[in-house]
């Protein structure tokens with residue numbers, strides 16, 4: 340099983356990995372919200388609020404919530420006056436968000452690497468806890484660039500590894516045993532939570548992601564570490580000029 344998981348997070352076959360990721364989230368949609376709060380001890384909500392507050396004035400702006408899952412961000416963005424489009428390829432996750440009353444208007448079931456929207460339609464984009472599930476990150480970055488208007492904002496919130504060696508080692512233990520155990524008991528899908536912990540352990544460092552974003556045409560990149568580095572928020576802006584000069 341370990342070998343299989345290793346294979347699953349091998350990015351050489353994006354199509355296969357995406358199928359696996361979609362099926363994984365389909366299977367945990369029912370318990371996803373409860374587990375999110377339990378596993379993060381509720382801290383995830385403060386990260387979410389922080390991420391939304393990094394966006395400027397979004398009143399009457401079009402905002403796309405990429406990998407929106409059960410839509411935790413939708414009310415946070417809507418109360419700031421934005422028109423929100425939630426996109427996720429797991430229909431059960433979106434349905435859960437609708438049932439919970441968070442996703443009220445626009446929900447689109449699609450791969451975020453192939454968005455069914457015209458170019459330069461959105462003023463801001465947000466992706467939380469989604470990038471590390473995406474095998475073809477460069478394609479994803481290109482797609483965000485395409486749908487964002489010039490100078491549009493992008494906020495990425497992702498689970499990362501702490502900088503401090505001791506905390507990092509303790510966190511690794513939690514990822515290897517605690518997360519799959521608790522996630523497995525509550526959801527009945529230990530394999531799904533083993534996969535999620537592997538994605539945190541193996542995901543690229545925030546600085547690497549920032550370089551990829553810069554090469555993809557994003558500028559004014561700010562990296563903020565939260566909670567000892569367990570989460571990281573990246574804020575940046577679309578810039579045609581940067582893209583032209585670096586590609």
Ligand SMILES: C[S@@+](CC[C@H](N)C(=O)[O-])C[C@H]1O[C@@H](n2cnc3c(N)ncnc32)[C@H](O)[C@@H]1O
Pocket residue numbers: 357360361364405406407408409410411412426427428429432449450451452466467468469472473
């Ligand atoms: C960990 S959940 C995060 C959900 C939500 N953003 C949140 O903050 O709770 C990751 C979500 O990304 C979605 N996802 C992963 N890869 C995707 C892709 N290529 N296209 C669309 N959705 C994707 C999954 O279906 C899942 O709902």
